Structures are given as structure tokens and as C-alpha cells.
Amino acid sequence: xxxxxxxxxxxxxxxxxxPVTVKGWVRTRRTSKAGISFVALHDGSCFEPIQLVVPETxxxxxxxxxxxxxxxxxxxxxxxxxxEGQGQTVEVRADRIEVVGWVDDPESYPIAKKRHTFxxxxxxxxxxxxxxxxxxxxxxxxxxxxxIHNYFHDRGFYWVNTPxxxxxxxxxxxxxxxxxxxxxxxxxxxxxxxxxxxQDFFGAESFLTVSGQLNLEAYCLAMSKVYxxxxxxxxxxxxxSRHLAEFWMVEPEIAFADLEDNAALAEDFLxxxxxxxxxxxxxxxxxxxxxVDKQAITRLEQVIDAEFVHLDYGEAIRILDNCGQKFEFxxxxxxxLASEHERxxxxxxxxxxxxxxxxxxxxxxxxxxxxxxxxxxxxxDVLMPGIGEIIGGSQxxxxxxxxxxxxxxxxLADELWWYRDLRRYGTVPHAGFGLGFERLLNYISGxxxxxxxxxxxxxPGNAAF
Amino acid sequence: xxxxxxxxxxxxxxxxxxPVTVKGWVRTRRTSKAGISFVALHDGSCFEPIQLVVPETxxxxxxxxxxxxxxxxxxxxxxxxxxEGQGQTVEVRADRIEVVGWVDDPESYPIAKKRHTFxxxxxxxxxxxxxxxxxxxxxxxxxxxxxIHNYFHDRGFYWVNTPxxxxxxxxxxxxxxxxxxxxxxxxxxxxxxxxxxxQDFFGAESFLTVSGQLNLEAYCLAMSKVYxxxxxxxxxxxxxSRHLAEFWMVEPEIAFADLEDNAALAEDFLxxxxxxxxxxxxxxxxxxxxxVDKQAITRLEQVIDAEFVHLDYGEAIRILDNCGQKFEFxxxxxxxLASEHERxxxxxxxxxxxxxxxxxxxxxxxxxxxxxxxxxxxxxDVLMPGIGEIIGGSQxxxxxxxxxxxxxxxxLADELWWYRDLRRYGTVPHAGFGLGFERLLNYISGxxxxxxxxxxxxxPGNAAF
Numbered sequence: 001x002x003x004x005x006x007x008x009x010x011x012x013x014x015x016x017x018x019p020v021t022v023k024g025w026v027r028t029r030r031t032s033k034a035g036i037s038f039v040a041l042h043d044g045s046c047f048e049p050i051q052l053v054v055p056e057t058x059x060x061x062x063x064x065x066x067x068x069x070x071x072x073x074x075x076x077x078x079x080x081x082x083x084e085g086q087g088q089t090v091e092v093r094a095d096r097i098e099v100v101g102w103v104d105d106p107e108s109y110p111i112a113k114k115r116h117t118f119x120x121x122x123x124x125x126x127x128x129x130x131x132x133x134x135x136x137x138x139x140x141x142x143x144x145x146x147x148i149h150n151y152f153h154d155r156g157f158y159w160v161n162t163p164x165x166x167x168x169x170x171x172x173x174x175x176x177x178x179x180x181x182x183x184x185x186x187x188x189x190x191x192x193x194x195x196x197x198x199q200d201f202f203g204a205e206s207f208l209t210v211s212g213q214l215n216l217e218a219y220c221l222a223m224s225k226v227y228x229x230x231x232x233x234x235x236x237x238x239x240x241s242r243h244l245a246e247f248w249m250v251e252p253e254i255a256f257a258d259l260e261d262n263a264a265l266a267e268d269f270l271x272x273x274x275x276x277x278x279x280x281x282x283x284x285x286x287x288x289x290x291x292v293d294k295q296a297i298t299r300l301e302q303v304i305d306a307e308f309v310h311l312d313y314g315e316a317i318r319i320l321d322n323c324g325q326k327f328e329f330x331x332x333x334x335x336x337l338a339s340e341h342e343r344x345x346x347x348x349x350x351x352x353x354x355x356x357x358x359x360x361x362x363x364x365x366x367x368x369x370x371x372x373x374x375x376x377x378x379x380x381d382v383l384m385p386g387i388g389e390i391i392g393g394s395q396x397x398x399x400x401x402x403x404x405x406x407x408x409x410x411x412l413a414d415e416l417w418w419y420r421d422l423r424r425y426g427t428v429p430h431a432g433f434g435l436g437f438e439r440l441l442n443y444i445s446g447x448x449x450x451x452x453x454x455x456x457x458x459x460p461g462n463a464a465f
Numbered sequence: 466x467x468x469x470x471x472x473x474x475x476x477x478x479x480x481x482x483x484p485v486t487v488k489g490w491v492r493t494r495r496t497s498k499a500g501i502s503f504v505a506l507h508d509g510s511c512f513e514p515i516q517l518v519v520p521e522t523x524x525x526x527x528x529x530x531x532x533x534x535x536x537x538x539x540x541x542x543x544x545x546x547x548x549e550g551q552g553q554t555v556e557v558r559a560d561r562i563e564v565v566g567w568v569d570d571p572e573s574y575p576i577a578k579k580r581h582t583f584x585x586x587x588x589x590x591x592x593x594x595x596x597x598x599x600x601x602x603x604x605x606x607x608x609x610x611x612x613i614h615n616y617f618h619d620r621g622f623y624w625v626n627t628p629x630x631x632x633x634x635x636x637x638x639x640x641x642x643x644x645x646x647x648x649x650x651x652x653x654x655x656x657x658x659x660x661x662x663x664q665d666f667f668g669a670e671s672f673l674t675v676s677g678q679l680n681l682e683a684y685c686l687a688m689s690k691v692y693x694x695x696x697x698x699x700x701x702x703x704x705x706s707r708h709l710a711e712f713w714m715v716e717p718e719i720a721f722a723d724l725e726d727n728a729a730l731a732e733d734f735l736x737x738x739x740x741x742x743x744x745x746x747x748x749x750x751x752x753x754x755x756x757v758d759k760q761a762i763t764r765l766e767q768v769i770d771a772e773f774v775h776l777d778y779g780e781a782i783r784i785l786d787n788c789g790q791k792f793e794f795x796x797x798x799x800x801x802l803a804s805e806h807e808r809x810x811x812x813x814x815x816x817x818x819x820x821x822x823x824x825x826x827x828x829x830x831x832x833x834x835x836x837x838x839x840x841x842x843x844x845x846d847v848l849m850p851g852i853g854e855i856i857g858g859s860q861x862x863x864x865x866x867x868x869x870x871x872x873x874x875x876x877l878a879d880e881l882w883w884y885r886d887l888r889r890y891g892t893v894p895h896a897g898f899g900l901g902f903e904r905l906l907n908y909i910s911g912x913x914x915x916x917x918x919x920x921x922x923x924x925p926g927n928a929a930f
Binding site (some may be wrong): 005011017021024025026044045071072073075100101102103104105110111125126127129130135138139141142146147149153156158159160161162163165166167168177178179180181182184185187189195201204208215218219221222223224225230231233235238245246248255256294367384398400403418421422424425426427428429445454455456458459460 | 470472483487489490491508509510536537538540546565566568569570574575590591592594595600603604607608610611614618621623624625626627629630631632633640641642643644645647648649650652660666667668673680683685686687689690695696698700702710711713720721767864865874884886887889890891893894919920921923924925927930
């Protein structure tokens with residue numbers, strides 16, 4: 001008897017007529033008066049459950065099979081046969097059902113009912129992967145992560161794990177979480193009564209990283225093509241559906257490269273991701289298109305077919321200024337683009353993906369390369385219809401004297417001595433970008449709340465799990 | 466002119482006679498009296514640098530080429546030719562050398578000299594990837610990470626990102642780092658004067674995770690085969706060469722599985738990792754065998770060829786008790802095995818990998834499955850010659866009433882309500898293990914200090930980078 005996954009039964013790799021054993025959880029059970037029970041069994045391997053056709057001749061039919069309900073764990077053996085029912089190609093004619101785990105008090109099973117709100121399911125994160133929607137997002141997340149790693153691996157990039165705990169707090173990318181091993185009830189003080197972080201674990205104030213970029217640049221200037229893909233943190237006390245305190249970020253960094261190379265990489269990378277999920281997760285993407293967002297598949301196909309339009313920031317401002325549309329936030333050269341502006345550009349003006357380049361230097365980070373005009377830096381944002389900015393990146397300032405003119409925040413040059421150092425020893429033009437993994441996942445699935453793209457949703461004020 | 470990596474030049478994919486452009490950093494330059502300079506150029510893509518043969522006829526020969534030294538960044542164009550020198554198969558006869566980045570004051574270049582101690586290089590983590598050893602470990606780390614992901618992906622496992630920040634502090638796996646967004650200079654107090662964590666970001670005391678296992682079990686009981694591969698943290702104030710405060714851990718978890726399935730997975734997984742690095746990183750493994758540890762390659766080959774020997778903990782104690790060897794720590798039923806015991810078992814007794822199973826329950830965690838004898842649990846450690854324990858795992862206690870008898874630590878059952886809950890709804894036998902990624906990397910490379918297996922070494926008291 002051959003133990004197989006449900007996915008293998010549907011894939012055609014198991015021949016009809018074969019004896020098979022499948023193991024998983026009951027989604028539904030329906031018992032007909034004709035002495036047959038139909039059990040839908042899922043094991044997480046694919047979207048569709050397999051239908052088990054269970055005859056009353058089984059010795060535990062009356063005692064167990066007809067008592068099965070959602071969530072029960074069983075091992076089923078039988079013959080794989082062509083299905084006579086609608087909607088599935090094959091089913092299993094069961095000759096043995098072993099109940100491995102019952103559901104205590106089925107009335108209280110938190111996900112027993114067919115449809116729940118996503119909000120409710122966030123409070124049941126330990127059980128929600130058994131539902132259709134969260135089984136689908138879990139598989140999609142895995143496929144997307146694998147697509148990302150393989151994209152870079154196949155192109156000779158090295159994955160570098162930049163530090164999660166860092167002493168660097170000057171990048172100004174948002175509020176930081178502090179990390180400490182100090183005894184909070186007995187904090188050490190120096191002779192001025194100030195907190196004495198020299199007695200903390202790493203001998204200095206430490207934080208959770210907001211980006212691996214600066215550390216990654218050092219590896220880029222030795223290995224040429226590198227990327228990080230790891231967790232990053234922002235302590236922004238935001239309850240919006242688009243911000244997470246803990247999220248995964250993808251950051252490639254390429255040497256001997258400029259902003260154009262960077263934009264080309266971003267475009268090629270996104271298309272690769274979209275192609276891969278459409279190919280490998282047809283079942284789950286069909287679910288998202290049917291139940292979550294009708295545009296889920298076509299939106300990705302349109303991006304794959306599109307040539308990304310490039311606009312200078314200055315052009316973008318002129319377009320917004322002259323478009324006749326009323327915006328909540330003013331359109332002025334020197335101000336950052338708001339989400340409404342970004343969406344106008346991609347949804348109304350270009351009707352497709354847009355790369356906006358060369359932003360005013362005063363609204364961008366110190367490490368972005370100063371352009372010859374002296375007013376703008378070689379930054380880029382990739383904007384997509386339906387979501388706005390999905391990628392942010394830049395060419396990095398590789399010239400020490402120019403960098404020094406931009407590293408004027410107090411203490412920054414001392415703290416980042418090693419970052420400056422890189423500009424003294426074989427510096428080269430280099431560029432990279434950052435992409436929020438969960439944000440991309442939501443774009444693909446059409447799920448609205450970014451908390452539904454992570455395995456365990458965390459919100460300010462909610463430390464469950 | 467075709468820009469290629471150094472790896473592509475050596476792989477045979479570029480035909481001899483082709484015009485090529487390579488970009489990278491100078492490792493050495495030697496100028497002969499015959500009017501030729503030999504420049505060794507590396508770009509991180511493989512261990513060997515490519516030799517550039519640069520004739521004095523180049524217009525910047527005297528002004529630039531003969532001034533090149535370690536660390537300078539250049540773009541070189543020319544013809545790929547068969548090498549007349551020893552030790553390399555091909556070289557580039559350069560007809561153009563463009564210097565992109567000079568080295569300021571070559572005397573001060575921190576890694577200019579040929580050999581440095583690993584200890585010194587830890588202080589130059591931003592530049593050490595340019596050295597032979599750290600280029601090699603960076604590529605090896607990437608190859609190993611990719612082998613791990615692909616091992617699981619190809620076998621239908623889903624990668625689950627378990628939470629990094631967690632409210633769970635009861636697992637007792639070591640000292641925890643605290644995570645907080647509170648103002649340390651103005652800590653909120655409740656009416657008893659106690660610290661009021663309800664005002665912190667997540668509304669409760671929060672920590673960095675020590676393991677994703679408990680969270681992962683929930684996904685296992687929905688998706689059947691899952692794994693985590695992410696950072697974990699221990700605030701152990703240890704200066705040994707075998708402990709890290711921040712390290713990556715691999716944790717698979719399988720449903721409908723027992724301890725034997727778990728041990729078989731661990732054995733197959735390790736062999737896959739070793740086979741992959743020997744196949745894909747021949748160049749770097751040859752370096753480790755030559756310069757770091759003579760056994761680096763043969764050790765892996767022996768594991769690949771070995772059948773892992775299984776021993777019950779009780780048998781292991783009898784063997785150690787009767788072996789005539791003096792140990793520093795006593796050998797008693799009920800005590801954990803010390804490193805010296807583990808190494809004796811694998812190095813002297815079995816002379817190969819050993820799986821020790823079924824440890825006394827009192828020295829193991831509450832979640833490990835109680836055996837029928839009532840005294841031991843279905844735990845396992847995989848021990849390897851030369852390092853001792855490399856994998857620890859167990860079958861998990863899936864029976865609610867037995868689990869409750871083991872979850873006796875104050876507050877534990879309340880905190881882990883959701884973990885208990887899983888045992889009420891379709892619980893099944895399941896098992897998993899954990900493996901420290903850097904520890905495995907050091908085992909493979911033969912590097913002694915685990916800080917040399919991470920991109921940015923962090924030590925207690927040292928918060929650089």
C-alpha cells in the first residue's frame with residue numbers, strides 16, 4: 001500500500017486502479033441514505049481535497065465513519081478510481097478508514113463553519129492553515145519564496161544573512177525596536193545617572209534591523225552579486241492594513257552597476273516571480289481569482305506582458321500637475337509622492353508598471369548617489385497599478401568625498417566608519433533595491449490585509465502566539 | 466564585448482579565443498622585466514582568480530597598470546586564451562584595463578597582506594569577504610542554504626516563517642533577549658510600581674525567539690510537511706568558539722510520523738547537504754581541505770557512505786560505563802550526555818554517525834512524547850565524529866492528557882493555550898528536529914570558530930557593524 005499526497009493523486013503520477021493510502025484531515029463528510037459516505041480529505045499538499053467514497057461495509061462505518069466531521073485526522077486506504085462526480089477527476093474508493101485524531105466537541109471547533117471573516121481567523125492562527133484561504137496563502141508564500149531564492153541562485157547571486165541585531169540606529173527608516181539582555185528591574189547607570197548600555201550584551205545600545213542594505217554593500221563589493229532575504233522590523237504604531245512590525249524583505253545588490261541596471265533587474269525579477277506563481281500554483285491562484293479578487297490572475301499577466309515605463313521624478317511631477325485630477329496632498333517639486341500620486345501615475349497615466357527615477361536629494365537617504373545636477377539622487381521606485389510603490393531602490397554613492405557631504409547626521413560617520421571605509425578600497429558603482437515580501441504576496445493574492453500574508457499575524461497590542 | 470564572470474571563464478562555457486570583459490578586484494599584480502604584468506582578478510564568483518596578462522603596449526600601462534595593487538577595482542577586456550602558466554587552464558590576454566576604484570594609501574589597506582588571523586579578520590568583517598577564506602565560506606554558506614531549501618521544496622515541504630518576536634518565554638531553552646519599544650528613560654509603571662508591559666508595543670513582555678518549533682507544529686497539523694529556516698537568538702553570555710547569540714536554525718516538522726521517521730529524515734537530509742556541497746563547491750572545499758582542515762572532504766564522504774547507527778540512551782550509558790575510558794563528567798542514567806561522551810560514542814565506539822534515542826524524561830522538554838515505559842521520551846540526538854551533537858529532535862506529545870501532565874511549569878498551559886488546542890482537534894503523531902545552520906557550516910568547512918561562519922560576527926561586548 002503506497003502512501004501518497006493528495007497532490008500526487010491529482011497530478012496523474014499515480015495510475016488509476018492503484019492501491020493508495022492517504023493521510024490528512026477531514027474537511028467535510030456527507031452520508032447518503034444509499035449506505036455511502038463521501039469524505040473530503042485535505043493534507044495541505046494542494047488546494048483540492050480528495051474525495052473518499054466510503055461504503056457501509058467497512059467494519060467501523062457506523063461506529064466511526066458516520067461520526068467524522070471537519071478537522072478529524074484519518075488514514076484512508078483504497079483504490080484510486082476515476083470520479084463519477086462533478087468537479088474532480090479522481091477519487092478513492094476506500095476499503096479502510098483509520099481515525100487517528102478526533103475533534104473534541106465538534107461544536108467548539110473554532111474553524112468548523114464554512115466561512116469565517118479573515119479578522120476572526122487572525123485570532124485562530126494556529127488553526128487557520130487548515131482553511132482553504134490560508135492553505136492557499138501558505139503554499140503561495142512558499143512558492144514565491146522559492147522563486148525568489150532560485151531567481152538569484154540561478155543568476156550567480158549569493159545569499160548573505162545580514163545581522164538582525166544591530167547597533168546602527170541612524171538610518172532613520174522608522175522607529176526601532178530595542179534589543180536588550182539587561183535586567184529591566186535593575187538597570188545599570190553610569191556615574192551621571194544615565195543608562196549604561198556598555199553593560200548590555202553587546203556593550204552598546206542595540207536594535208532590530210530595519211534593512212540589511214548597508215551590510216550587504218560590503219559583500220557586494222567583494223562577491224559582485226548578492227542578496228538578503230530575511231526578517232526586518234519597524235516599531236511603527238500603525239493599525240493600518242498595510243504595515244507590519246515584523247516582515248521579510250528581499251534586497252539584491254549588484255556591483256559595476258547603475259540605476260538603469262537596477263531598474264532592469266527589478267523588472268525582470270518581478271516578472272519571474274509572477275510567471276512562477278502562475279505556473280506552479282494554478283490551483284491556489286484560481287481560488288484567489290474566484291473568491292478574493294477577480295483580477296488576481298489577469299493583473300499578473302498584464303505585468304508579465306508589460307514593458308515598464310520609466311519616468312523622471314520631474315516628469316512625474318509635471319504629469320500630476322497638469323492632469324486635472326484633484327489630490328488630497330499637494331503636488332510640488334521637492335515633496336515625496338503620496339500613494340494617491342503613485343496610483344494615478346500607474347493606473348491612470350501609464351496603465352501599467354512605472355519606474356520613477358531621480359528624486360530630489362533632500363527627501364532621500366544619504367547613501368543614494370548624487371546626480372550631476374546636484375539636486376537629485378539616483379533613486380527609483382517601481383509603482384504598480386492597484387498598490388502603488390512595490391520596490392524602492394537606488395544607485396549607491398560610491399564616492400567618498402560626496403558621501404561625506406551627505407553623512408552629516410550627528411554621529412553617523414563615526415558609527416558607519418566601515419561603510420565609509422568601503423569607499424576607500426576599490427570602490428565601484430553599485431546599486432540595489434528592497435522589496436517587502438508580504439507586500440508582494442498580497443499584491444499577488446489580492447488579499448487586502450497584510451496580516452493575512454504572514455503565518456502568525458502580530459498587531460500592536462496583540463502578543464498572542 | 467561580452468561581460469562574463471570569472472566562474473564562467475573556468476567552466477568552459479566561454480570558448481577559448483572569445484573576446485571577453487571581466488570586472489572585479491585585484492588580488493595580486495606582478496610586473497616582469499619583459500614588459501608584461503600579471504594581474505590576478507577575483508569577482509567572488511568562484512575560488513580561483515583569473516590571470517590577466519597585460520602587455521606594456523597598453524596606453525595606461527606605466528601610469529596605471531603597474532601601480533595596481535590588492536583591492537583595486539578594474540574592468541579588463543581582452544581575449545580568453547589557454548594558459549601557458551601552471552595552475553590555471555585559461556587566462557585573459559588583456560587589451561584594455563580600466564581602473565574603476567583605487568586603493569587609498571595601499572599601506573593602510575586592512576587586508577593587504579596575504580595571510581591574517583581569523584581573529585583579526587573578524588574586526589574587518591566589511592572587507593574579509595575579499596579574502597580567499599571568507600569568499601569560500603560565503604559561497605559555501607549560499608550553496609548549503611540553497612541545498613537545504615531545495616531538499617525540502619523537492620519533497621513537498623512548505624517553508625513557514627515562524628515569528629521572530631514572541632511573547633513566549635517558558636520554553637526554557639536559554640536566556641532570552643528582550644524586545645521593546647518602551648522609552649527606557651521613562652518606563653511605565655502600574656499602580657504597584659511594577660513595569661507595565663501592557664503599554665509596550667505588543668501589549669506584553671516580548672522576546673526574540675529561541676526556536677520556531679511550537680508555532681511550526683500548528684502548520685504541520687494542517688500542511689503535513691513543513692520547515693522553518695530563520696534566525697534564532699540566545700542571550701548566553703558565552704565567549705566560547707561554539708556559541709552564537711544570533712544564528713540561523715533549520716527545523717523540519719512532519720505529520721503522521723514517529724521517531725524512526727524523524728531519524729530517517731535527519732540522515733537523508735544531512736547526506737543530501739554533504740553531497741550537494743561536494744558537487745557544487747569543489748573549488749572551495751579543496752581550499753578548506755588544503756588550508757583549514759585536511760579531513761574536510763573525507764569527513765563528508767564518510768558520512769555519505771555510512772549507515773547511521775541507532776543506540777538507545779540506556780545502551781549508550783552502558784557502553785560509556787563499561788568502556789574503561791576516564792571522563793570528566795560522570796556517566797549516570799538520568800544525566801545528559803556531555804560533549805566528551807557524545808564524541809566517544811561517535812568517534813571511538815561507532816566510528817561514524819550515531820543516533821541516540823529515548824532519553825530520560827526529566828532532562829528533556831515538556832513537548833517530547835512520553836514512551837510507554839513512563840521514564841523516557843521519544844527524543845533523539847544525532848552525533849557526528851569531530852563535533853558531537855549536530856541535530857536534536859523528538860516525536861512530539863500529541864496526547865492532550867499526557868501533555869497536560871508535562872506542562873506543569875507555572876503559567877505555561879495558559880500561555881500555550883493554542884498549543885494545547887491543537888491536541889483537541891485532529892491531533893496526529895508528529896515529529897521534527899532542529900539543526901544549527903552555522904554549526905553545520907563549520908562542520909563542513911572545518912573552520913574552528915563559529916563566528917567565522919556568519920557574515921558579520923557578533924560577540925558579547927562587541928556591537929560593531
